[in-house]
Amino acid sequence: MIDNTKHKGLRQKLVKVLERKGITDKAVLEAINTVPRHLFMDSSFLDHAYQDKAFPIAADQTISQPYTVAFQTELMKVEKGDKVLEIGTGSGYQTAVLCELGAKVYSIERQRELFKLTSKFLPKLGYRPKKLIFGDGYKGLVEEAPFKSIIVTAGAPFVPNPLLAQLDIGGRLVIPVGEKVQIMTLFERKGPKDFEKTEFGEFKFVPLLENKN
Numbered sequence: 570m571i572d573n574t575k576h577k578g579l580r581q582k583l584v585k586v587l588e589r590k591g592i593t594d595k596a597v598l599e600a601i602n603t604v605p606r607h608l609f610m611d612s613s614f615l616d617h618a619y620q621d622k623a624f625p626i627a628a629d630q631t632i633s634q635p636y637t638v639a640f641q642t643e644l645m646k647v648e649k650g651d652k653v654l655e656i657g658t659g660s661g662y663q664t665a666v667l668c669e670l671g672a673k674v675y676s677i678e679r680q681r682e683l684f685k686l687t688s689k690f691l692p693k694l695g696y697r698p699k700k701l702i703f704g705d706g707y708k709g710l711v712e713e714a715p716f717k718s719i720i721v722t723a724g725a726p727f728v729p730n731p732l733l734a735q736l737d738i739g740g741r742l743v744i745p746v747g748e749k750v751q752i753m754t755l756f757e758r759k760g761p762k763d764f765e766k767t768e769f770g771e772f773k774f775v776p777l778l779e780n781k782n
């Protein structure tokens with residue numbers, strides 16, 4: 570697994586592109602600058618790894634566009650040591666970005682093939698999430714709740730209540746909501762029953778799937 574000066578140069582360019590598109594959080598940009606995205610993709614897409622685009626991975630899924638990863642991560646406001654939950658491990662790229670930020674990461678994937686591949690792959694790069702789980706993200710991870718932040722990396726037709734319930738007070742849920750296109754939505758938990766909702770622009774994700782394995 571090679572990460573050479575050419576890859577590093579391409580990453581720096583990608584970071585510039587993300588800055589131009591409005592990403593300002595230095596820690597997030599530094600994480601993108603560090604994680605070798607090309608290693609999370611099929612080798613036939615190597616040339617595309619540092620374009621700001623989504624790409625196919627195993628099991629008909631996609632690795633999210635870098636801008637989307639950066640945008641969602643920025644909204645999470647991760648601080649070192651935060652306990653965070655990711656729904657949709659996929660390639661593990663977003664997981665790695667969260668590890669770079671010093672978060673204690675729990676991540677759920679419902680496709681066994683991806684779960685297995687990514688569970689083996691992340692430690693090879695030195696990324697050690699707290700726990701990778703094969704399961705249904707709609708349920709969250711009640712035994713580890715509450716979380717400082719929760720990120721959903723697939724398009725949710727509705728906001729699953731367990732995810733709101735598993736947020737810490739002051740916690741943040743970042744979730745793309747919608748069927749064909751999704752509105753990036755932030756829920757901040759202000760009190761036990763008090764959530765503040767903010768909507769951002771449109772994004773396009775693969776669907777968050779229900780009841781299938």
Ligand code: SAH
Pocket residue numbers: 630631632633656657658659660661662663664677678679680683704705706707722723775776777778779
């Ligand atoms: N974070 C990933 C994005 C992968 S795409 C990355 O950086 O590569 C979204 C992922 O969500 C897919 O891997 C898909 O299998 C998974 N997914 C879909 N429905 C899910 C569910 N109900 N629970 C957990 N994961 C789900």
